[in-house]
Amino acid sequence: MIEERAIPRAVTLDGEGPLFKQIERAFTSLIVKGSLKPGDRLPAEEQLSAQFGTSRQTVNKAITELANQGLVTRRRRAGTVVADRSNHTFVLPIVDVADDVAQNGHVYEFKILERRVILNGRGGADWTEQEEGAPLLYLECLHFSDGRPIQFERRFVNLRVAPSIREETFRDLPPGKWLFAHIPWSSVTHRLRAINVTEDLAGKLGISPGAACLSVERRTYHLGEPVTLVQLVHPGDRYDLNGFFTQGTDDAPAPTPTGPNGSRARGKG
Amino acid sequence: MIEERAIPRAVTLDGEGPLFKQIERAFTSLIVKGSLKPGDRLPAEEQLSAQFGTSRQTVNKAITELANQGLVTRRRRAGTVVADRSNHTFVLPIVDVADDVAQNGHVYEFKILERRVILNGRGGADWTEQEEGAPLLYLECLHFSDGRPIQFERRFVNLRVAPSIREETFRDLPPGKWLFAHIPWSSVTHRLRAINVTEDLAGKLGISPGAACLSVERRTYHLGEPVTLVQLVHPGDRYDLNGFFTQGTDDAPAPTPTGPNGSRARGKG
């Protein structure tokens, strides 16, 4: 009855920090280093708790965290197996321009180009998701890094959900930051694509017409009600999104960031 | 000593599912709906466990999860307070083309355009991160959706880390999927930008030269060693990345997907 295989060589704890973190780290390391391959089974919680001399709860907390990170899959009776990583989806952080610019040591400024209260569908501007005639605030805003335009913002705000924005003049905060600080939201969608800028927009951004730009379209909702729709346009050569992603252990040195204006962030499993 | 304020009106559990999930849901709801605003303090664990008639562990598990999601901040002695959402960073999922195409009911195909073993820096191709003369596999691959080119892939693979790829002919699996299935990795970086396609690339993708394209550059490492560098180029009008993001509760109906070829995915706090 005394089986001590299943775990490739003794799993040792490093004694640093909380027990459940040690256990978590130990298995993360085995998985990342390849000692445990996808499909391999981990010992049952009871066996592990006996082996480590801890309670089952502690083991459970560690392994559950691994499952949350997607490194293993757990099923009753079937046990815990190392997950297949081939279907992993990566994530890319989308940071606020103002934060990004400031964080990289540049000077951030913004300028409101246009600010109108409109009725949806009348007067050119249109937010198809909203019913016609709905009262909206229409905004155009330019964001600068060290005096160079770096993002163009075109925004609709649902005045029925955010009536207090009527009085706001955006002297201190750009519209995006103001909204996040004052209006609650519960869900968000993003759409990201590449576009060739129109002549008009090219002029505002100080680039050549037709140049490739990143367009981020964000829709924000609160309890199912649309709050704001915004399109953010970045010149392709002056802005790019950067993401850094690590599986668990910190033993891999962080690669150097690439490109100009790169923002960095950490994602988890 | 009997204080029952602090929580705006009775926090009631809905009786569905695990206790800790019920507690988690109750507070998520209060926060998302605005009854609890950023800066508001939650009652201490002990008070909550008394109020709900559960153990402190159970409360702890619920609130800790809220903290992981970023909805609240916890500090010893200071207690638990609702977090400020203004510095929230959104995430965008980056899915594999093959999965994306298949999942949307289209027919996925790929074609290897080029496959060469090279020594780094000799013969045109160059992976600056690698030392000169390092043995690499160079690949060019085109991905199709219903017969239309949808992504161009240019890839370097470090043959010292993945020697077994020398024999691989990619009959069944495209290079990306093959690598994920066979070669371990521990960290990844992404860079995303908009580019105007060159004439050469435009020809391969069947679009006009200069058209805006999304470029995703991915570097994969294993224990600090570069494994592969790949550039994925999508025509701007044939592909876009879509991200869906919700804070906790599922009470907000998922907005309808936008645009052609849209992939959807869920991110969490």
Add this chain to the structure above:
DNA sequence: AAGTGGTCTAGACCACACG
């Protein structure tokens, strides 16, 4: 039927940060 994870309890000690 039996093994595995999922959840819960009652109690405990500790580390930290604020007054």
Add this chain to the structure above:
DNA sequence: GTGTGGTCTAGACCACTTC
């Protein structure tokens, strides 16, 4: 000092699923 979260234990019962 003292209140708060952070962690841990020993034990328990249950739900699911595969054998």
